[in-house]
Amino acid sequence: MENKQELIHRLKEQIIKQLKLEDKKPEDIGDHDPLFIEGLGLDSIDALELIVLLQQEYNIKLRSAEEGQDVFRSVDTMADYILEHSA
Amino acid sequence: MEQDSIYITSAVVLRNGNIVKDGAVIFQAPEKGAAFLQAAYERVGIDYPRFYKMDLLSKTGTVAADILLKEQTRRSAGLYRPEETGMVLSNRNASIEADVQYLEASKAYPSPALFVYTLPNIVIGEISIRYKFKGENAFFISESFDAGWTHWYVTDLMQRGLLKACICGWIDVIGEQPDACLFLVERGAALTGSSFFTVENLDRIYNKDYGK
Numbered sequence: 528m529e530n531k532q533e534l535i536h537r538l539k540e541q542i543i544k545q546l547k548l549e550d551k552k553p554e555d556i557g558d559h560d561p562l563f564i565e566g567l568g569l570d571s572i573d574a575l576e577l578i579v580l581l582q583q584e585y586n587i588k589l590r591s592a593e594e595g596q597d598v599f600r601s602v603d604t605m606a607d608y609i610l611e612h613s614a
Numbered sequence: 615m616e617q618d619s620i621y622i623t624s625a626v627v628l629r630n631g632n633i634v635k636d637g638a639v640i641f642q643a644p645e646k647g648a649a650f651l652q653a654a655y656e657r658v659g660i661d662y663p664r665f666y667k668m669d670l671l672s673k674t675g676t677v678a679a680d681i682l683l684k685e686q687t688r689r690s691a692g693l694y695r696p697e698e699t700g701m702v703l704s705n706r707n708a709s710i711e712a713d714v715q716y717l718e719a720s721k722a723y724p725s726p727a728l729f730v731y732t733l734p735n736i737v738i739g740e741i742s743i744r745y746k747f748k749g750e751n752a753f754f755i756s757e758s759f760d761a762g763w764t765h766w767y768v769t770d771l772m773q774r775g776l777l778k779a780c781i782c783g784w785i786d787v788i789g790e791q792p793d794a795c796l797f798l799v800e801r802g803a804a805l806t807g808s809s810f811f812t813v814e815n816l817d818r819i820y821n822k823d824y825g826k
Contacts, residue, residue, distance in 0.1 A: 546667070546727070547666045547667045547727070548663070548666070549663075549666040550663050550666065572726050572727050572730055573727070575726035575727075576725065576726055576727050579723050579724075579725065579726070582723065583722070583723050
């Protein structure tokens with residue numbers, strides 16, 4: 528199992544690819560930067576794409592939409608969630 | 615009388631590897647489809663990250679509208695309220711390119727980001743969001759560009775006082791190739807280089823051959 532820092536880097540690459548953020552590089556995204564509104568400026572469709580990403584790449588399904596607000600706060604919180612829910 | 619006339623104040627044709635504004639070729643590239651639009655995006659200097667998320671139809675509309683609306687003094691001077699600028703577009707193939715992409719992607723996982731483009735009028739939404747247009751809009755499907763219908767519909771919107779400016783025309787993607795002809799139509803005094811908003815002028819500009 529990769530460590531958290533490796534996971535964070537991979538997540539950044541996957542987010543850029545999945546959300547077609549072609550003007551961004553992994554190093555442009557801070558580990559704790561907010562993903563929505565003032566940070567990366569993602570929108571509600573992007574949130575759905577992040578849910579798909581979790582299912583597709585990590586086989587993890589969110590328990591509820593409300594849970595997404597905490598999980599998708601930053602790449603760091605996403606990594607924590609993945610590590611917590613990976614078998 | 616001129617104050618009440620309706621004019622085509624600018625026109626952009628994006629077809630066969632060329633982008634032509636008001637009769638002058640402003641961009642040419644050998645690339646096809648998405649690569650052509652990407653090259654135009656960079657060359658024209660558009661800075662709009664949403665572009666990367668769009669389907670080909672919306673990318674075509676974004677590039678064409680950006681070029682069409684550059685240096686439009688009346689619009690940039692804030693002469694129109696958001697509600698006074700509208701859009702009337704048409705094409706033959708609706709959103710078929712995005713529809714097929716979504717269908718293919720759905721075999722693995724349905725993509726919400728692809729799904730949102732499975733309607734042709736989304737291109738109107740994308741352009742309206744960027745330029746803050748809030749006026750009347752419509753997207754029609756027809757076999758080919760119908761200058762008579764476009765002229766009648768836009769004239770009606772303007773004569774009833776619903777719009778002062780309108781982007782109208784044709785925007786299609788055929789076999790991943792973009793094909794667009796957008797007109798900026800305004801009511802008021804003539805601007806330099808403008809022509810009367812007539813069926814003949816719409817047809818003349820649309821049908822001008824810029825080569826393969």
